[in-house]
Amino acid sequence: MKLRFKFVLPLFISVVVLGLAGALLIRSQLTDFQGQLLRSIAEEKSREVDTAIATLATQGLEKAALFSRRTDVVQAFELAHMGNIENEADPLMQQARDELRRLLEDDLAGFKSVSGKSMQLHFHLPKARSLVRLWREKQTKRGGEWVDISDDLTSFRETVVQVNTNGKPIKGIEVGSGGFAIRGIAPVVDADGKQLGSVETLESFESVIAGAASGEGQSMVVYMNAANLSVATALQNPEKNPLVGDKFVLVTPTEDGRVEGLVTSDFLLKGQQGTVYERYGDVALAAFPVRDYAGGQVGVLVYVFDASSWTSAIRDVGFYILALMAVVLIAAGLISSFVLMRLIIRPLSLMKTRIVDITEDRADLTDSLAVTSSDEIGELCSWFNKLMEKIRNMLASVAQSSNQVASASQGLLQLAGSLNGYADTMTQTSKAAASSTDDMSSNMNTVAAAMEEFTVNISTVATNSDEMSSTISEIAVSTGKAKEMTVRAVSAASKATAQVSELGAATRDIGKVTESITAISSQTNLLALNATIEAARAGDAGRGFAVVANEIKELAQQTAKETEEIRNRIQGIQQATGHTISEIAEITEVIGDVDVIVGSIAAAVEEQSVTTRDIAENVGQASVGVQQVNESVAHVDSVVRDIARDVGQVRSVAEEVTSTAKSVHENAQNLSGLAEGLDTMVSKFKI
Incomplete structure (x- = not known):
């Protein structure tokens, strides 16, 4: 708007x-x-x-x-x-x-x-x-x-x-x-x-x-x-x-x-x-x-x-008053619009025209606005004129600076030509040095490859000897543990034999007790029989006693029966105990034989372990010698690489000098173009 x-x-x-x-x-x-x-x-x-x-x-x-x-x-x-x-x-x-x-x-x-x-x-x-x-x-x-x-x-x-x-x-x-x-x-x-x-x-x-x-x-x-x-x-x-x-x-x-x-x-x-x-x-x-x-x-x-x-x-x-009021308001509006257009809009439009001229490169910076009032619009026109004057001065300074830039760009073009010549010489020298270092590096790589292969073989032998030594050590440990286990087995068998013997003695004692119980039950049965006879003689008066005697007799018979069964079981236990003692004795004998064999194996393993350690030490010394040779070859290769890197850096510097010379040349040309552009732009304004 x-x-x-x-x-x-x-x-x-x-x-x-x-x-x-x-x-x-x-x-x-x-x-x-x-x-x-x-x-x-x-x-x-x-x-x-x-x-x-x-x-x-x-x-x-x-x-x-x-x-x-x-x-x-x-x-x-x-x-x-x-x-x-x-x-x-x-x-x-x-x-x-x-x-x-x-x-x-x-x-x-x-x-x-x-x-x-x-x-x-x-x-x-x-x-x-x-x-x-x-x-x-x-x-x-x-x-x-x-x-x-x-x-x-x-x-x-x-x-x-x-x-x-x-x-x-x-x-x-x-x-x-x-x-x-x-x-x-x-x-x-x-x-x-x-x-x-x-x-x-x-x-x-x-x-x-x-x-x-x-x-x-x-x-x-x-x-x-x-x-x-x-x-x-x-x-x-x-x-x-x-x-x-x-x-x-x-x-x-x-x-x-x-x-x-x-x-x-x-x-x-x-x-x-x-x-x-x-x-x-x-x-x-x-x-x-x-x-x-x-x-x-x-x-x-x-x-x-x-x-x-x-x-x-x-x-x-009312109609006349409204009509009069409308006329007054319209007149006031028209007068106000005229004053606004004359005192505000017109100066602002002139300012806009000047700004558009500046934007479209056709401004006359020597032309100023007329200051016709002392209000804010008048002050705005005055400051706008001062702004135009300042822009005019700035463009004059820019024109002067563009001439200086054009002179400097010519000097830069000459400097870029000299740098380009020096860079070409350095590039040729660095290429020759790089060729020599490449040959030396190739020879050292061949030596290093041979030493690397020898080192791998030595390392393989060392690794195998280490593994053998480790295996023999594990066998020695295992035989030691086996010997300890045979010793513990012999001891356990001895303890088991003693305990089984004690069990046989206990069963014999129990057998004696059962024999006593059998004898007592026989006597009790006999007494119960006698009591029954006496109760029968007593008639009705002994009938209750006869019943008790009969119960005692039956209890004695039951006791005898149970005692007989216990005796049979004890005999079975005694027989099993005898067999167990015999078998434990055989196991003890076998464990003794195993202990002797394990001792022989442990002695042989110990001798093999000493031999393996000697082999490992000799292989280790050979590996150290090979490692020293590798280090020497690597050191020589590093020196060759340093020389090649230095030659590469020289070549890079030469390339950078060449690039810098080109950049200086391009910048000098750009500066020359900018100077011409500034001259063209400043020439569009009337200052």
């Missing part, structure tokens, strides 16, 4: 990475901006609705205040108090109700003629009982019919209870039978400041919704907490006012119902806590809580508006 790409590629990658990072950052910022804009719109709409509610509540309170101290109104209240205000059908309260209708008929008609709608004016008796609702002909419905009574409001009109309890006016939203109502309630007091009841005007909550959603592409949907359905009886129809989850009820549906499909229970739950928003394409939803007169959360308002216009504007802004 070329250097320009190594510079441009990271720059390009940096531009792309910065562009992508910038695009992601801008997208993130625009997304955050859209969120902030949505939140701002939602919060602004929430403040707008709160302001409208507060304004209507104030207007209602101001209207109510107009009737709170009128004399005719006070007089009607005083009439009602004359009756039983706890009785909803009290006649005096009915008279007071009719009186108020008559007194304010013209006022209400004038208001309607101007505003186009009836003023909802409501008078209350303590503690919280309706005296008259002037926008109705009769007070309320009972069993599906309208009745004109003073119905009790205590269970669901906390504002009326508070005003009639503490005498302080109240304004704001309170859930009624029709849902959310904006109320202004003021106490009714007489001239002495005594509170007789309260007066209330109701403002339409729908007017607030209509005003808040009056712009194009805007709408407002009202949801009430389902816990207030027990009061808002008019919203209990699930077909007209469906539940959302189990926490909310729809109060004001839209015509097409498209918005209601986007609103979820979770979104409304978040809207109870504060302002939240969501986007569905170009449609944005914002939810914020509805709070009553006491600040309690009683419902949720969902503001729906078309976000396509400003979303498109933000998208266009």
